Amino acid sequence: MSVELVPDAGVVVPDWAPGAHVDLVVGDGSTRQYSLCGDPGVPVWRIAVLREPAGRGGSAWVHDELRPGDRVRLRGPRNHFALEPAAGYVFVAGGIGITPLLPLLAEASRRGATGQLHYFGRARPNMAFIDELTPYGDRVRVYAETDGPQPALRTLLDELPSDTLVYACGPIGMLDALRAAMTEAGCLDRLRTELFAAPAAVQSSPEDGSFTIRLERSDVELTVPADRSGLDVLLEAGVDVVHDCQEGICGSCETRVLGGEIDHRDHILTPQERAAGDCMMVCVSRAAGERLVLDL
Ligand code: FES
Structure with missing residues (x-):
């Protein structure tokens, strides 16, 4: 099903570039990511939703509940799939x-x-x-x-x-x-x-250890236990990190890293971006060593 989303009168929506996706707030208040598949030059955003019978209910809500004229909430757009220059x-x-x-x-x-x-x-x-x-x-x-x-x-x-x-x-x-x-x-x-959905197995491993994250701007140090994510620990400490999928596929929790070696487990960053070692998805990625310094 294609869905065309038109901004409310007076709402100025941001520009988007090919490869971008938006977060659509579905019936139960959770969000789903959908790629924008229309024309960036047109102020009507188009998404396409495949009904996933075994999914969590977001696509069924779009197919069964959403009707022309309904109002929905969106976040974004974000783009981790932009067209890089190439011949x-x-x-x-x-x-x-x-x-x-x-x-x-x-x-x-x-x-x-x-x-x-x-x-x-x-x-x-x-x-x-x-x-x-x-x-x-x-x-x-x-x-x-x-x-x-x-x-x-x-x-x-x-x-x-x-x-x-x-x-x-x-x-x-x-x-x-x-x-x-x-x-x-x-x-x-x-x-x-x-990716549309993360493979379940990559998010944690029995070999995971605890590590420390230093929040440079806040002058705070936190410990991430072996069985928890950096995002969990940050949120619990009251650090407002934008997040959504918690599976390393949406890119919303991308955080700048100032020091330490990263064990990247997301499905977004390119090999080059991983090698640069200056950002991470804190919902799934961890420290390769004992400590990371974050720009928070
Ligand atoms: S919350 Fe989606 S990548 Fe971290």
Whole structure:
């Protein structure tokens, strides 16, 4: 289901760039992240929501309860999937993962860059926005399971030019396979991904130890026990850290790190951003050593 969101009269909404997402407040007051998939130049924000029967209820609320004319609350937009400068792009979409890639593909075209979209799904009638992709001609390839065998992801990387970036959004299995293929090809640094849900296992490990966080501006030191997140400890201490997903996928709790080595466990930062070591998602990431200094 596509949902078009129009600001209340007099409300000036911020600009957004392709790759951005918003937090939609759903029926029970919790939030869900949805990519903006319309045209950034139009003051109507469009999202697309796949009904997830096994989900937490947010998509069911949108499908079953939300009706034209209803008022909703949004936060954002935020963007951890923006189009970085490159001569060319390969976009890989799995199912509803097409949503952030629609405006990214349009932006790549606007910039005059080469761009190829590979869109994987089960059956064409159920694949969102196929009609909108028609104008791109052979720059879009659609692979539906019902059409026959789908190509292996590694074949999409054949002869990938060194000045080309790969943007992918889709199910975890697809992104893991792509990550493995790009690692094998020695080009993982050119992969940018957007996740809808975090794999459960990566958020804590039995080997986790406690560590100290120093809040430089507040002149406070806190201990993060082995079984708790930095975000939990900060909130309990009254530190107002913006947060949402608590799974390392939305980017809202990004915090500047002034010192210490980080054990990154989010699904947002690129290998280069991780290597820079100057920011972390405090909801899932921890200290690789005993202490971190945060700009809080
Ligand atoms: S709260 Fe979403 S990344 Fe931390």
